[in-house]
Amino acid sequence: MSQHYLHPLFMPRSVVVFGASEKENSVAGILFSNLRKSGFTGKVYPINPKHDQLYGERCYASASDLPETPELALIATPASTIPGILDSCGARGIRHAVVLSAGFREVGAAGVALEEAVQAAAKRNDIRFIGPNCLGVQRPAIGFNATFSQGATLSGDLALVSQSGALCTAMLDWAESNGIGFSSVISTGASADLDFGEILDYLAYDPATKGILMYIEGIRDARGFMSALRATARIKPVVLVKVGRHEAGSKAVASHTGALVGSDAVFDALLRRAGVVRVSSITQLFASAQALSSHIKPSGDRLAIVTNGGGPGVMATDRAVDLGVKLAALNPDTLDKLNAALPPTWSHSNPVDIIGDAAADRYSAAMQACLADENVDGVLVMLTPQAMTRPTEAADAVVAVAKQSSKPVIACWMGEAQVAEGRQRFKDAGIPHFSTPEPAVEVFSYLSAYYENQRLLMQTPGPIAKGTDPDVAGARLIIESALSQGRSVLTEVESKALLSSFRIPVAQTLIAREPTEAMLMAQQMGFPVAMKINSQTISHKSDVGGVRLGLSSGHAVRSAYSGMMTEVHNRVPDAKIDGVVIEPMLVRPNAREVLVGVTSDPVLGPVIVFGTGGVDVEAAQDRAVSLPPLNRFLVRDLLNRTRVIKLLGEFRNRPAADLDALEQVLLRVSEMVCELPWIKELDINPLLVDEHGALALDARVIIAPRISSADRYAHMAIHPYPAHLVSTWQLPNGVDVVIRPIRPEDAELTQSFVRSLSEETKYFRYMDAVRELSQAMLVRFTQIDYDREMALLAVTVVNGKDVELGVARYAINADGDSCEFAVVISDQWQKQGIAHKLMDVLMDVARAKGLRKMDGEVLKTNHRMLKLAASLGFKVAAHPEDDSVRYVSRHL
Numbered sequence: 001m002s003q004h005y006l007h008p009l010f011m012p013r014s015v016v017v018f019g020a021s022e023k024e025n026s027v028a029g030i031l032f033s034n035l036r037k038s039g040f041t042g043k044v045y046p047i048n049p050k051h052d053q054l055y056g057e058r059c060y061a062s063a064s065d066l067p068e069t070p071e072l073a074l075i076a077t078p079a080s081t082i083p084g085i086l087d088s089c090g091a092r093g094i095r096h097a098v099v100l101s102a103g104f105r106e107v108g109a110a111g112v113a114l115e116e117a118v119q120a121a122a123k124r125n126d127i128r129f130i131g132p133n134c135l136g137v138q139r140p141a142i143g144f145n146a147t148f149s150q151g152a153t154l155s156g157d158l159a160l161v162s163q164s165g166a167l168c169t170a171m172l173d174w175a176e177s178n179g180i181g182f183s184s185v186i187s188t189g190a191s192a193d194l195d196f197g198e199i200l201d202y203l204a205y206d207p208a209t210k211g212i213l214m215y216i217e218g219i220r221d222a223r224g225f226m227s228a229l230r231a232t233a234r235i236k237p238v239v240l241v242k243v244g245r246h247e248a249g250s251k252a253v254a255s256h257t258g259a260l261v262g263s264d265a266v267f268d269a270l271l272r273r274a275g276v277v278r279v280s281s282i283t284q285l286f287a288s289a290q291a292l293s294s295h296i297k298p299s300g301d302r303l304a305i306v307t308n309g310g311g312p313g314v315m316a317t318d319r320a321v322d323l324g325v326k327l328a329a330l331n332p333d334t335l336d337k338l339n340a341a342l343p344p345t346w347s348h349s350n351p352v353d354i355i356g357d358a359a360a361d362r363y364s365a366a367m368q369a370c371l372a373d374e375n376v377d378g379v380l381v382m383l384t385p386q387a388m389t390r391p392t393e394a395a396d397a398v399v400a401v402a403k404q405s406s407k408p409v410i411a412c413w414m415g416e417a418q419v420a421e422g423r424q425r426f427k428d429a430g431i432p433h434f435s436t437p438e439p440a441v442e443v444f445s446y447l448s449a450y451y452e453n454q455r456l457l458m459q460t461p462g463p464i465a466k467g468t469d470p471d472v473a474g475a476r477l478i479i480e481s482a483l484s485q486g487r488s489v490l491t492e493v494e495s496k497a498l499l500s501s502f503r504i505p506v507a508q509t510l511i512a513r514e515p516t517e518a519m520l521m522a523q524q525m526g527f528p529v530a531m532k533i534n535s536q537t538i539s540h541k542s543d544v545g546g547v548r549l550g551l552s553s554g555h556a557v558r559s560a561y562s563g564m565m566t567e568v569h570n571r572v573p574d575a576k577i578d579g580v581v582i583e584p585m586l587v588r589p590n591a592r593e594v595l596v597g598v599t600s601d602p603v604l605g606p607v608i609v610f611g612t613g614g615v616d617v618e619a620a621q622d623r624a625v626s627l628p629p630l631n632r633f634l635v636r637d638l639l640n641r642t643r644v645i646k647l648l649g650e651f652r653n654r655p656a657a658d659l660d661a662l663e664q665v666l667l668r669v670s671e672m673v674c675e676l677p678w679i680k681e682l683d684i685n686p687l688l689v690d691e692h693g694a695l696a697l698d699a700r701v702i703i704a705p706r707i708s709s710a711d712r713y714a715h716m717a718i719h720p721y722p723a724h725l726v727s728t729w730q731l732p733n734g735v736d737v738v739i740r741p742i743r744p745e746d747a748e749l750t751q752s753f754v755r756s757l758s759e760e761t762k763y764f765r766y767m768d769a770v771r772e773l774s775q776a777m778l779v780r781f782t783q784i785d786y787d788r789e790m791a792l793l794a795v796t797v798v799n800g801k802d803v804e805l806g807v808a809r810y811a812i813n814a815d816g817d818s819c820e821f822a823v824v825i826s827d828q829w830q831k832q833g834i835a836h837k838l839m840d841v842l843m844d845v846a847r848a849k850g851l852r853k854m855d856g857e858v859l860k861t862n863h864r865m866l867k868l869a870a871s872l873g874f875k876v877a878a879h880p881e882d883d884s885v886r887y888v889s890r891h892l
Contacts, residue, residue, distance in 0.1 A: 004814040006128065006194075006202045008071040009096040010184060013042045015146065016063065016094070017069040018085050019077035023675045027100055028076035028284045030148040030590035031136065035074075039143025040613045044058035045070055049264040057621035061662050063092040068864040072096045073144050074136070076088055079103030079114055081119040082132065090125025097122075098146055099131030104190055106133060109607040115192050122193055130199075134189025140182055147187070156181020158292055159203050162215035162585050163188050167282065171213075171310065173292065174286055179427055180293045183208040188536040194825045197224030205814050211292035213285060214240035222270075222604045222717040225463060226627075227787045229274040230718075234457070237450050239288040242267060266601040269625045270717060273634075275453035277446045284353055284442055289435065292442040296408035299379035302328040303441070305351035306405075307382040308358040308389065311607045312414060316380060319367040321444040324438065327351070334373040341365035357388040360397035367401040367409070377448065378408040380440050395422035398427040408432075408447070413439045444568075457779070465693035468503050470668070474676050475501035479678045479703050488680075488703055490582055491536055495699035498676075499684070502668045504789030509585065515561040519554040521582045528585040530550040531560050532698075533568050534578045539700070544617060546569040550585055557582075586688070586695070590654045592647050593686035595623070595666060598673050600680045604717045610666065612667030629720035630670040631744050635663045648689060661693040674713065674720040678703045719786040725845065733834050735796055739841055742791040744783045746804075749795075751778060753804035758827045764862045765824040788812045794825075805829040808838035810846055819846055819852035835868055855889035 017035065019880050029047075035044050036055065046054045049061040060066055063073075063085075072088050075082060079101050083503055089097060104115040115132065122129055130137060136147030149169050160169045165187045172185065183206065195217060203209045211278070212232065219225045232238060236599040242264075244726060271278050279285050307313040320327060327350050330338075338352060342362060347353035352370065354362045363381065370379050381398050385391055391413060396493060402409040411426045411433040413419035419435075426433035434440040475498050482490055490498065494504040509526065512518035513535055522529045533546030541547050545567035546561040561580060568575060595613035600606050605708035608630065612624030624641035639645050639659070648657040665687065673679055681702040688695045706715075714720055727741040755772050756763070773781065784791055791809035795802050806825035813819055821842065825835050846854055857879065858865045867878055869888040879885040 004202050005816050006096070006198065008130065009098070009130070010137065010202060010206075011142065012070070012072040012096075012187075014064060014068065014070040014142070015042060015072045015074055016044070016045040016047055018047045018073060018075045020048050020054055020059065021051070022113075026076075028149045030150070031074060031076050031100065032150075033144065033230055034145040038145035038445055040812065041143065043070070043503075044533060052639050063088040063094065066092065069093040072146075073132075074096070074100070076096050076100040076148070079132070082114075083117045086127055086129075088117065090127060095125075095127055097129040097131075098134070098137055098156065099189075099192075100134055100136055100148065101131070101568055106190070120190055124554055129193045130186070131189040135168050138182065138185035138188070140185075146724050147185070150830040151644070153185060154179065154181030156183060156293060156792045157208060157210035158182050158289060158713040159184040159206070159209045159214065159607055160184070160214075160289075161186045161188065161189070161199055161203070163217045163779040167215045170282070171286070171289070175289065178290060181614045183210075185295055186539055187675065191220060191725055195219065195221050195224060197221055197226075197228040200225075200228035200232045200238075201814075204228070204235060208238065210295065211484055212239070212271075213289055214238065214287065215282075216744070218241055219603060221299055223714075223719065223787065226274065226604075226717045227719070229276060229786050231785060232452075233275045234454065237292055237447070238445060239279060239285065239292065239450070240276060241279050241282065241285045242269075252662075254618060261602070264599050265625050266604050266607050269627050271605060272453075273627050273718065274495075275450070275457045277450040277453070277632050279442075279446060283439065284446070285441045287432075287439045288446055291408075291410070291432045291447055294376075294432050296447060298378045298408050298409075298444065298451055301445070301452060302326045302375055302377045303444055303450040304328045304330070304373070304379045305382065306354060306363065306366045306370060306375045306379060307351055307384075308348070308353075308354055308356050308363075308386065309382070309384040310353050312382050312384055312412070312437050313347075315411075316382065317351060319441040320445070321720070323441065325441060325445045325448070326387075328370075328373065328376040330370070331373050331375055334369050334375075335674035336371075337369040338366060341369070343838065346684040355879055356384075356386045357727060358394070359388070360390060360393040360787050361724055363394045364401055367398060367402075371405040371407050371824070376407065378410065378444055379826065380410045380412060380437075380444065381439060382412040382440075383414065383419065383422070385415045389418075391415075391419045391422040392425065395425040399425055399431065402429070402431055408444065410434070410440045410564065412437050442821070445514045456724070457783075467664075470502040470671055470675070472501070475672070475676060479676065481676070482703060483612070483705060485778060487536055489533060489536055489539070490703065491578070492532065492699060492702040493534070495682075495701040498672070499668075499696055499699055502672050504665055504668050504684075504692060506698055507583050508698065510582045511579055512561070512582055515558040517556045518527055518561045518580055518582055520559045522551065523554055525582060525584050529557065529558065530583045530585050531564065532581045532583070533564060534581045535568075535575050536578070537574075537576045538568070538572060544568050544575075549870075558588055570706075583697070586697075587714055588688055588690050588692070588695075591688040591690040592644070592656075594644055594648075594689055596669055596684040596687050597681060598669065598682035605715050606665065606679065608638070608673070609667060610638050617685060627717055628673050629716075629718065630667060630668040632663060633744075635666045638666065639663075644713070645870065655691040657689040658693050662687075662689050665694050665696075670720075675723075677706045677712075677715040680704045722786055725792075725841075727841070729837060731834070733832070737834070737836065738795045740795065741786065742782055742784060742793050742807070742809075746793065747778050747782045749793075749802055749804050750782055750807075753807070756826060756828075761824060761827055765822065765863065790842065790849075792842055792845070794838055800830075806834045806838055808835070808842045810842060810847075810851075814853065817851065819851050821854050821856045823868075836871070839868070839872055843892060851892055853889060853891055857888065858886050858888055860886050862886055 016033050020032040021029045023029035045061045048059050051059040073094050106112040138145050138153055141151045154174050168187050305316050330350055342619040352366050354366050368377050413422045423433050478498050500505050510521045512521050528550045531548040532541050544830040551557050593613040595611050595617050597609040607625050607627055609623050609625050612620040622643045624638050625637045648655045683700045684696045686697050721743055722741050730736045793807050794805040808823040810819040810821045823835050873887040877887050879887045
């Protein structure tokens with residue numbers, strides 16, 4: 001396995017300290033002292049031209065004087081010196097650094113300019129760095145303490161990543177007294193170079209890290225952050241607290257959708273897609289650290305509460321209800337066991353109140369019964385010291401029972417002096433323990449939510465429905481025409497044309513520029529009709545008298561035209577008016593009005609919004625948001641998070657609305673924002689939905705020039721389906737084949753493909769006797785991150801159904817420069833050039849991604865694969881660790 005490119009930064013064998021001194025009250029002095037005292041066995045070179053020696057050892061004047069090239073530079077000198085120091089590091093061959101110095105963007109314009117100079121120096125010297133203005137980095141397992149934090153840090157398997165150095169020091173101080181250790185402590189500071197995304201990538205690979213805690217104030221690279229967060233959270237629990245808000249600015253938002261969505265709601269949507277748990281306070285982050293360090297893994301959210309006091313039980317229940325944690329419904333067998341072990345006055349329900357005089361044996365019996373119940377996913381056990389209570393003996397009983405169960409046990413021993421020894425027993429046993437009920441319930445809630453989120457992400461959407469492809473080129477022409485005229489707002493007609501380009505049903509719309517023309521159009525359309533002002537500058541037509549409904553005669557239409565023009569002109573004298581829009585008054589008595597919209601977050605990019613529609617949309621405050629791209633599973637999740645979903649079913653003698661049609665509109669809007677980066681805001685309000693389908697009555701689109709980028713999806717936080725990679729090809733026998741990237745909806749297709757492979761082909765591909773893919777493997781193979789991997793399918797149609805002929809895939813290695821490939825072809829479709837074609841296309845995609853090398857492992861008995869590799873220019877060599885395998889590689 002290739003070494004991660006950040007390995008020298010977090011596991012250095014030698015370091016150099018710029019600014020090192022013996023001053024105990026300086027950042028550089030404390031940093032240098034910590035390195036000497038923390039047990040780091042690597043070489044430490046101090047650099048300070050003012051000293052010949054420090055602590056009796058040689059101090060160097062510059063990097064050029066060093067006897068060897070250290071792997072890592074630690075810099076704690078005045079801000080103005082940093083660019084020059086990075087140049088000297090580059091000249092010495094040092095490629096990694098931690099810049100602890102302050103005095104950059106946080107001090108104003110001059111600091112911003114200096115930070116840009118630091119970035120430029122790092123780039124020209126090929127140096128990756130953490131900081132500036134950070135606490136530093138720790139790896140306690142190797143005694144590496146490159147921070148200016150006081151106190152010791154215990155070694156453990158949690159990683160702490162924080163933008164706040166002060167938060168790091170507080171967390172470390174708390175953790176030491178609570179016996180919690182860390183694999184890494186990383187203070188990112190200003191993140192002028194390395195941001196959360198690349199650091200998460202490293203921690204995902206790091207075998208010493210089992211869980212990750214994060215403190216975030218803001219992110220810079222949304223794509224990198226989201227990609228790394230999703231990949232990491234699939235294999236390790238991630239709990240984070242995010243504070244602050246993105247500045248929205250003082251400019252009024254021009255559409256309903258923009259007014260509804262704040263950046264914090266968007267960040268929550270991002271975390272939902274990643275399956276990560278967000279806590280709201282530092283106290284809750286501390287509590288989560290305690291729980292993660294004990295490796296508790298709830299399989300669900302059904303909690304049993306065992307308590308010797310009714311009041312604390314009620315407090316815990318209230319908090320559980322607040323957080324949506326379910327109180328477990330105890331089985332009859334469990335109730336029988338409790339009846340036999342507890343006095344008649346026990347609560348006979350959950351919470352299980354075992355009465356104030358409960359001794360250790362009563363705690364033991366109640367715990368055993370609850371943990372054995374299949375309806376219980378975890379137990380919160382509580383104690384308040386009363387006259388007959390023996391807190392330490394009760395704690396020992398709880399510890400003994402907890403060791404016999406795989407279900408999580410969380411303790412809450414309330415009080416102080418009388419329960420201190422009992423809490424120590426929990427600490428020694430690795431059982432999360434708290435002094436009040438609320439944080440105990442919160443911890444169970446957060447961890448059960450994490451594992452539930454991951455379970456939901458394992459769901460696979462059904463096969464994608466065949467449909468008409470959107471007219472992307474036509475949609476772009478509409479936008480480009482408006483931009484060429486200097487406009488940022490599309491008219492209603494243009495907006496509806498844009499929707500039509502993506503096959504979203506819209507109401508018939510005609511433009512009339514004088515009263516008689518309006519009357520004739522209405523007569524042709526059929527009465528009654530609606531009339532709306534047609535203007536490039538008026539956002540909300542009804543607010544300025546620009547809407548007339550239910551016009552049922554030619555006379556009414558002509559009168560409405562004149563009256564509307566007068567009223568709108570009086571209210572908005574400077575408005576640019578281009579006649580009116582005439583639409584039919586649709587008679588759909590069962591229709592519900594919903595809103596489908598798009599807004600653009602300054603960091604996370606486009607966001608899709610769904611909720612209650614109509615003129616009272618702001619007052620309703622019913623909306624849910626999700627990050628595109630969407631699939632059917634994500635669309636249903638989005639719908640189910642709103643109140644209006646209840647109205648879309650059968651309601652008061654109205655038939656259920658066509659949710660499939662609504663789903664299709666949301667999927668088409670998702671396509672729009674992926675393929676049209678110019679869209680900044682979009683409102684479809686109202687979108688009528690009834691048993692007959694969905695229809696957009698009104699639409700408004702705000703656009704902006706696109707920032708030039710080689711990445712066509714640079715505006716997206718999550719890389720969408722790369723439709724531009726779809727191509728067609730023909731086999732020598734004339735069979736047409738589509739070569740395209742895999743998508744989540746291909747789960748069924750992929751499973752059928754694997755089942756169809758011969759035992760030999762399966763063994764050659766997976767190096768194991770795989771019969772079919774597990775659900776986890778199926779998700780892993782079909783729900784890929786196109787930013788860091790690619791899978792290309794060869795698909796044809798047989799008897800009206802898609803059939804997978806073969807697949808070639810690569811995954812980017814930890815070095816970020818190379819990728820590992822694999823290819824497999826269906827037995828009945830082999831020897832027709834499919835593998836060669838798939839690999840040619842795959843290598844082209846890898847080159848376009850900037851990768852320089854492709855490699856793979858092939859069983860030495862797989863002669864056909866080795867022959868294919870040689871024909872494609874791969875070099876074949878013996879594997880350094882396994883004689884049954886051959887290593888193949890080539891430069892791209």
